[in-house]
């Protein structure tokens with residue numbers, strides 16, 4: 001029988017011939033927790049009195065690291081102690097970064113794998129043709145011990161990408177455009193599968209797109225595997241992987257045709273990522289510009305921002321924060337001289353952390369402040385005070401806006 | 414799990430996300446007692462104080478969207494809420510609710526704040542002010558997880 005990619009992967013991992021709608025008990029290849037979701041998982045694990053499946057467990061403190069206060073330090077210590085005690089995979093400060101970026105760059109995410117992560121943006125590894133799902137902490141703790149979990153096999157929405165994006169259009173613009181059509185819970189419980197002219201979309205941009213399928217409520221995402229995928233995986237993937245593809249006549253619940261060549265620079269205005277306007281329709285003054293996160297804090301993003309910032313100064317009313325998504329990204333930015341360019345422009349370049357992306361610390365917004373950000377969410381109060389506002393755009397727009405003092409494009413500089 | 418529960422209704426709207434349920438700044442603890450007083454505090458500063466043990470939340474679409482933070486469910490459990498009814502749930506919130514032993518029911522009802530509501534799990538009915546609604550039952554094993562009080566007890570009793 002014809003199957004979608006996600007049906008094939010769940011069939012393989014559960015040892016049964018399953019289809020969308022079925023409940024399965026599936027073997028999970030990897031389970032990831034961070035410093036916020038980890039402590040509850042450790043608690044759950046401890047209640048079970050079982051051995052840990054250490055090779056499958058990946059612990060990546062990122063949200064409140066370096067610890068911002070004593071409580072955060074306690075949470076951090078809880079996951080660190082657990083990792084050391086059970087000899088799990090562990091990425092300490094200075095070695096890791098934002099959990100999803102680390103999962104991809106360290107080679108855990110790969111085609112055909114089933115990965116569960118106690119973080120809602122675990123969807124991101126669909127960029128590398130894995131089925132990766134956000135789960136809660138208690139169930140992550142159960143996977144620590146059992147290596148398996150119950151899931152419902154999702155239906156698939158096929159997003160058929162057609163044509164070549166215009167110059168200057170990024171993965172961020174494409175996914176914002178798609179969110180404006182599908183809406184914030186429009187793909188709830190579904191797998192969003194991207195196919196068609198994906199050859200025009202680089203891996204880092206696929207990651208941005210896969211990352212934001214969470215904002216449509218999707219359970220997971222899936223990009224077909226191509227040469228770009230293989231090239232990214234070479235020299236970093238751990239173990240073997242198997243390329244899986246949906247059958248052409250598989251049962252897709254919906255098919256969306258997206259003409260990529262018609263997409264313009266886009267921006268999500270407060271307070272929802274699906275509240276999308278064209279950049280040309282928005283010219284709001286800003287207080288902060290933020291480049292970072294698992295959405296758009298990769299080396300390619302920082303390169304693009306640096307290219308715009310070179311020989312310019314940040315507007316005097318604006319603070320620019322650049323927060324690399326991982327230590328690897330940081331090191332590369334250092335090597336390429338990108339940090340120099342950013343600090344010379346008057347920007348602030350920090351170590352890797354989730355930081356202000358979730359309003360945790362380091363760049364939290366005060367009352368009525370406005371931020372243009374390369375992150376993925378602009379809910380009420382997401383980055384700070386409930387009256388503050390977040391606009392979501394690609395990192396080039398964020399960099400250009402930091403110079404302009406208002407939301408604008410690189411062409412205006 | 415009780416076959417029937419009855420409680421006072423607390424009405425919430427559509428798209429109540431996890432950042433609203435419990436703002437990120439409180440995620441440095443997972444203690445229900447510490448989290449509960451901050452439930453929805455940005456939107457409704459007095460709501461947490463109003464909610465009593467046994468109350469039942471009735472919400473609109475996409476309840477619990479946003480992050481995977483189990484803190485959202487723990488906060489609501491900490492308030493003593495006995496059941497959440499929503500037109501639809503965000504999926505991780507749904508998993509967390511079930512895995513923490515809170516019954517979540519997908520149903521669209523037009524309830525009034527502070528009204529009374531009765532849920533009969535055997536008959537799959539909700540009775541309130543103006544009417545009776547039927548809801549879809551869970552697959553059997555999800556019901557069992559709730560019955561056991563959550564995933565941990567279930568895994569132990571089923572010897573996974």
Ligand code: SF4
Nearest residue numbers: 098293294354357358
């Ligand atoms: S960078 Fe932001 S979206 Fe990504 S995991 Fe951290 S808090 Fe979540």
